[in-house]
């Protein structure tokens with residue numbers, strides 16, 4: 001690793017993260033995960049040298065909420081993995097385009113799948129494979145600042161590189177979007193998705209080594225829905241009352257442009273987090289949606305680089321959660337607030353019955369970010385939400401063949417760049433250490449040594465959260481001993497379903513359990529704070545044949 005001269009502030013912050021034992025971190029531990037994330041976000045970045053949009057003065061709710069169109073296949077094709085079958089074949093081209101983020105802003109230069117942000121929604125049926133040709137039709141130069149010190153983004157690498165990953169898909173390794181499997185403008189990759197999994201809200205996004213944070217920030221995201229028979233038979237809201245709500249924040253200039261923050265060290269522009277000044281819903285600022293006095297199924301997705309969202313309705317009515325990352329909960333769960341860390345999803349049902357003429361706002365913390373306007377069209381729901389959705393069979397920890405203890409934010413013994421946050425003290429490029437056997441059940445214990453919560457994601461598999469337990473950081477730092485300082489806390493009801501991304505709180509050991517089903521090959525696991533993921537908080541894992 002080349003030693004790089006990070007700015008002093010960043011350097012200190014890096015040390016704090018690595019030691020996890022600064023006063024701020026300790027306070028944060030006392031105050032819980034939410035405070036930890038907010039509290040650690042003292043401004044540390046050089047603000048972009050441009051006037052930013054002031055969200056307070058922007059007109060609210062003047063643009064209709066865009067609903068990304070459902071992608072249509074370009075035809076049918078055969079594929080060697082599915083002999084004798086003809087599969088739907090989609091073409092998804094990544095293009096540069098301009099679109100206004102708000103009525104009163106000039107159009108914003110963006111990158112998007114099929115020239116849209118978010119891209120078209122791919123809709124799959126469980127058990128029915130499909131093909132997607134991901135096409136890089138982007139320009140030759142990136143419009144966001146690349147840090148060439150970041151691994152995989154060195155100066156000799158092409159500036160524009162993309163590879164698409166379907167987050168939450170049980171896809172074979174060669175179609176999973178391995179970060180190093182990127183390709184340049186003018187190239188494409190044909191991926192196949194078996195869709196051998198339960199109904200869930202998945203999403204696709206770029207995953208190119210060292211610049212994922214920039215490619216996603218530029219707009220390379222979209223929803224990927226899997227439906228299945230049992231889920232369709234539940235009578236949940238459907239058609240135009242079933243829609244993705246993709247949330248992300250961006251730093252938006254008054255000129256309409258996106259700004260990505262850089263540190264005050266021009267030699268190393270990488271920043272450890274990126275918070276926007278305004279939140280986009282399906283690519284618009286403060287949009288509205290006309291709804292009927294009926295039930296709606298909203299598929300909430302946090303597609304932000306860093307920020308977590310705490311969502312609620314201004315009317316005080318509950319968001320009734322029916323699904324988490326990997327599909328249906330056992331039963332509908334009414335919640336006053338839904339918290340989503342980056343990459344997490346929650347499907348919620350909202351009932352506007354009896355609210356004709358009313359306006360209801362969706363809030364992120366206390367800020368209204370979108371408005372529902374209830375208008376009667378003479379149609380009503382019949383029936384009720386089902387009381388039971390799908391049983392979630394708990395995986396038995398006794399059936400695990402292995403428990404891996406994995407430190408989050410540990411630095412390697414050889415020194416190296418103090419700003420890096422690593423997994424298990426290893427760089428991305430170190431040999432594979434996590435190598436579960438196909439079909440086996442494993443427990444992964446993630447020991448968070450930093451002062452921040454990290455949303456940890458595994459490709460390929462769905463998992464269950466076992467528990468979170470406080471541990472003695474000083475004992476760990478001294479002898480690598482895992483000493484618990486309190487009882488294990490079971491997951492709350494919203495985390496009792498299937499997940500693919502889990503919040504690892506500071507000061508806690510977060511344990512998950514998974515059955516490693518899928519095709520043998522090389523996949524990845526990583527923190528889904530995109531700034532961390534790009535700077536070494538990502539590791540390969542190898543699924544070994546049974």
Ligand code: C2O
Nearest residue numbers: 165167207343457
């Ligand atoms: Cu959402 Cu490795 O991805």
Ligand code: CU
Nearest residue numbers: 166167168459
């Ligand atoms: Cu993923």
Ligand code: CU
Nearest residue numbers: 454527529532
């Ligand atoms: Cu992280």
